[in-house]
Amino acid sequence: MCRERGFLLPAAVFLLVVLAGLAAFLLRVGATAQQGAALDVQGARAYQAARAGIELGLFQVQRNNACTASQTVPLPVGLNGFSVTLTCSATAFQEGGNARALYLLVSTASYGTVASSDFVERQIVATTER
Numbered sequence: 001m002c003r004e005r006g007f008l009l010p011a012a013v014f015l016l017v018v019l020a021g022l023a024a025f026l027l028r029v030g031a032t033a034q035q036g037a038a039l040d041v042q043g044a045r046a047y048q049a050a051r052a053g054i055e056l057g058l059f060q061v062q063r064n065n066a067c068t069a070s071q072t073v074p075l076p077v078g079l080n081g082f083s084v085t086l087t088c089s090a091t092a093f094q095e096g097g098n099a100r101a102l103y104l105l106v107s108t109a110s111y112g113t114v115a116s117s118d119f120v121e122r123q124i125v126a127t128t129e130r
Contacts (some may be wrong), residue, residue: 017059039120046082046109046122053084053107054124061088061103061128074109081106103128 053073060066073084084107091102105126112119 034118037118039118040079042111042118042120043122045079046111046120047124049073049079049082049084049109050107050122050124052076052079053109054126057086057088057103057105057107058126058128061105061130065130068105082109082111101130103130 003070009125052075056073060068066086067090068086070085073086075082075084082127087106091099091104091120093102105128106123108121108123110119110121
């Protein structure tokens with residue numbers, strides 16, 4: 001009489017469990033990589049939105065001699081969902097007997113809410129003289 005009958009069944013179940021665990025792990029890694037790539041893209045878009053704010057501030061200071069303490073920046077259609085806040089502060093000084101001003105511009109672009117997994121924020125600081 002042979003008592004070795006069915007000894008492959010536990011090995012097959014073990015192999016299936018290990019393969020299922022490996023597949024779940026690979027799916028999780030793939031999803032995490034995809035989310036990271038999406039956040040990279042949103043970060044680049046946030047940088048461009050913040051840069052648009054700085055460019056608006058530089059235009060206002062250099063062309064219009066205007067420095068608004070805080071303002072919301074209108075964005076082009078490609079940056080829907082982002083909000084940009086531009087702040088400007090001026091410091092007056094004398095240079096060679098001429099009155100000059102040094103302007104500090106801070107542009108902060110954000111997308112989403114702070115506690116969410118898709119939140120992205122970028123800030124750019126620039127100084128200019130007029």
